[in-house]
């Protein structure tokens with residue numbers, strides 16, 4: 358584990374926690390469980406599957422979150438999980454339902470650092486379902502899924518594969534021709550090479566985020582739009598400045614938080630180039646009847662007679678003016694996608 362995480366990938370500040378391993382499932386016992394549970398499921402006319410993998414417990418030495426432990430995911434977890442998959446496949450010969458394993462009866466789902474650069478390869482291993490999480494918290498958000506699917510389609514087309522079974526069969530054949538025991542073994546071997554590991558290394562993944570040096574304010578900001586795309590709950594919204602307010606609002610696009618949708622995950626604060634947390638500093642809109650407003654950026658909003666009202670501590674008329682274009686759920690939403698006003 359340390360050889361991969363620290364030596365190969367360079368995450369030397371992600372210290373492993375021996376106690377967490379001591380309390381967790383060991384490999385030999387896991388193999389017994391797979392055997393026993395697969396047999397039990399078969400007897401019930403069902404199938405037992407394996408999920409790779411959970412987050413990895415590491416010591417919280419960076420201190421950006423509370424608590425003694427942190428949970429590693431994303432790029433380094435991808436390499437660890439793919440390596441574990443190859444080992445499981447080797448120690449459960451023919452049992453896993455993977456590419457090139459026609460008799461395998463234990464399906465394996467995979468959720469570990471899947472992104473545009475590896476989704477096609479992961480799908481080719483026969484893993485199902487393949488799920489994506491950490492990557493969708495980066496700029497572009499859920500829109501990043503289209504890039505993954507486009508690359509998968511392009512790769513399949515280039516290889517002459519018309520469907521996923523053909524894509525998987527090709528991966529198994531390529532692995533076999535290269536002398537590997539399986540497609541999973543070939544993929545793990547690739548990630549063990551310097552070029553294969555490079556995209557997952559700390560130096561490639563941990564790029565400094567852009568900072569403007571300006572404090573984040575209730576209105577007007579760098580207008581980079583990042584808070585909107587990185588919010589997993591669609592809680593940050595952008596509304597156009599109404600005509601006639603140019604003297605009070607500098608920026609064409611204003612950003613607000615639908616507080617009823619926000620779960621305080623803090624992802625928008627991670628990416629905001631201005632100094633402050635968008636979900637706390639920007640106008641926080643609460644639909645009347647929901648959570649009571651508390652901070653001076655909170656606004657209780659309501660709509661009557663086709664007109665929005667905003668009840669809050671500061672500049673109520675500005676918030677209400679911005680809400681003019683906010684559609685009710687039953688109304689048609691805007692289809693025009695405005696451009697980013699200014700890069701940080």
Ligand code: SF4
Nearest residue numbers: 588619620622623625
């Ligand atoms: S803190 Fe709230 S607004 Fe910000 S990304 Fe998380 S859910 Fe979205």
Ligand code: SF4
Nearest residue numbers: 578579581582584629
């Ligand atoms: S991330 Fe920050 S600067 Fe960018 S639009 Fe959102 S609030 Fe403004």
